[in-house]
Amino acid sequence: xxxxxxxxxxxxxxxxxxxxxxxxxxxxxxxxxxxxxxxxxxxxxxxxxxxxxxxxxxxxxxxxxxxxxxxxxxxxxxxxxxxxxxxxxxxxxxxxxxxxxxxxxxxxxxxxxxxxxxxxxxxxxxxxxxxxxxxxxxxxxxxxxxxxxxxxxxxxxxxxxxxxxxxxxxxxxxxxxxxxxxxxxxxxxxxxxxxxxxxxxxxxxxxxxxxxxxxxxxxxxxxxxxxxxxxxxxxxxxxxxxxxxxxxxxxxxxxxxxxxxxxxxxxxxxxxxxxxxxxxxxxxxxxxxxxxxxxxxxxxxxxxxxxxxxxxxxxxxxxxxxxxxxxxxxxxxxxxxxxxxxxxxxxxxxxxxx
Numbered sequence: 233x234x235x236x237x238x239x240x241x242x243x244x245x246x247x248x249x250x251x252x253x254x255x256x257x258x259x260x261x262x263x264x265x266x267x268x269x270x271x272x273x274x275x276x277x278x279x280x281x282x283x284x285x286x287x288x289x290x291x292x293x294x295x296x297x298x299x300x301x302x303x304x305x306x307x308x309x310x311x312x313x314x315x316x317x318x319x320x321x322x323x324x325x326x327x328x329x330x331x332x333x334x335x336x337x338x339x340x341x342x343x344x345x346x347x348x349x350x351x352x353x354x355x356x357x358x359x360x361x362x363x364x365x366x367x368x369x370x371x372x373x374x375x376x377x378x379x380x381x382x383x384x385x386x387x388x389x390x391x392x393x394x395x396x397x398x399x400x401x402x403x404x405x406x407x408x409x410x411x412x413x414x415x416x417x418x419x420x421x422x423x424x425x426x427x428x429x430x431x432x433x434x435x436x437x438x439x440x441x442x443x444x445x446x447x448x449x450x451x452x453x454x455x456x457x458x459x460x461x462x463x464x465x466x467x468x469x470x471x472x473x474x475x476x477x478x479x480x481x482x483x484x485x486x487x488x489x490x491x492x493x494x495x496x497x498x499x500x501x502x503x504x505x506x507x508x509x510x511x512x513x514x515x516x517x518x519x520x521x522x523x524x525x526x527x528x529x530x531x532x533x534x535x536x537x538x539x540x541x542x543x544x545x546x547x548x549x550x551x552x553x554x555x556x557x558x559x560x561x562x563x564x565x566x567x568x569x570x571x572x573x574x575x576x577x578x579x580x581x582x583x584x585x586x
Contacts, residue, residue: 233507236299236435236486243436243495244549253363254555258562260367263374264322265566272324275533275570278563280318280334282325283532284419285469287315288581289517291339291482296512299486302433303545304339304348305512312340312581313515316537317419317469320353321373326462330414335424335441336537337515338578345579349541350439350482352424358498363555366498416458418468420478421451428498429487430539431547436495437484438502440509445479447472466523473522483509498552531584536564536575 237243247253261278268276291311293304301307318334319327332353339348360366426439443449451472458464472478485507487493493502538560539548548556568575578584 233486234488236488237490237493239431239434239436243490244554245496246554247551250363250551250554253367254558257363257367257370257555257559260370260374261322261559261563262566265563267374268323269566269570275567276322276324277567278322278559280320280336281322282319283316283523283528284319284333284465285315285317285473285522286528286531286535287473287517287520287522288584289313289315289477289515291337291513291515293513299435300484300510300512302435303431303543304342305482305484306433306545311342314338314340314535314578314581314584315515315517316532316535317465319465327416327456327458327464328462330416330458332414333419333422333424335419335422337441338535338537338541340581341579342543345577346543347541347577347579348543348546349537349539350426350441351537351539352426352439352441354419354422354424356425356427356440357501358427358552360552361497361499363551366552416456416464418451418454418456418472419465420448420469420472421454426539428552429495429549430553431545431549432484432486433545436487436549438487440483440485441480441515442483442509443478444481444514445477447476448478448480469522473517473520475519477516477518477520479517480515481511482513482515483511485509495550498550527585530573533567533571533573534575534584536560536567536577538564541577 265276265278268281291313293307293309295308296305316336318336320332320334332355335352337350342348360369421443423443424441429436429438443452456464456468461467485502485504487502488507492506494500538556539553540557540560542548564575567573
């Protein structure tokens, strides 16, 4: 494999109108939060509002090769983690509106009490090449927040059928999936991607999390009946973790060529034949209650996940990541104010129920 591209702040190219786009993005996301709060009386996340499971476990870092021994993955060790499984919309819809799955991982107890978050979706690339295109898509979604739920359910069924026909001939549509055409597969059988670049110590990388335990790989492509239970995905997660745990590998793909692996084009696929994903750690989650009713909603409200909860060695990179910072901060402030719930970063899993 070619040598990794060294990290430098000059790898990012900031556009002149980013501040204006950032303000527009924040206002669009808050429009979603205000609408869902108006309808429910609760402050929800602007995106990934609905949780399907909240579990804790351990991250195990092995003795990595020199190029891979960077940042969090530089030293052999074990860290506490919190995993949150979700769906992408900002309104809390029944699971029969099937949208992409999300996985957020918070690594606790790093030097100085820092945390490191990885915010991921079950698709390898971001849905838009840049912030302006993403903003245009988001405005369309904001305009339909909490409107015509029944129509969304019916549309999702049509979109899933269309996506299924497309995949039967080897295709796939990110747009169809985002609008409700996500196949109703078990979240624990999915591979999750950070999608856009992150600093990897001396280098730059993309991250993904891959299920490797047999009890997880057996769920790949497993269909869940989402037509009768509005919480079907949570029900499936609770049933799994009540009896079984799971293990995932954290893998990185180092940037080795800025032409084929650009930093600023968010929907670019980095070719694996040039730089394959390599395992740098494992996540292990034991059996547990994935959604104890008496504590999970409170825990979920107290937690905030953002790629900007990071150590410097894993600084988010690229325009989409830069604009996520004010957007996530605004969403967190809104939830904190409306729910009267502090959003402090935990340093230990014992703090989650405090």
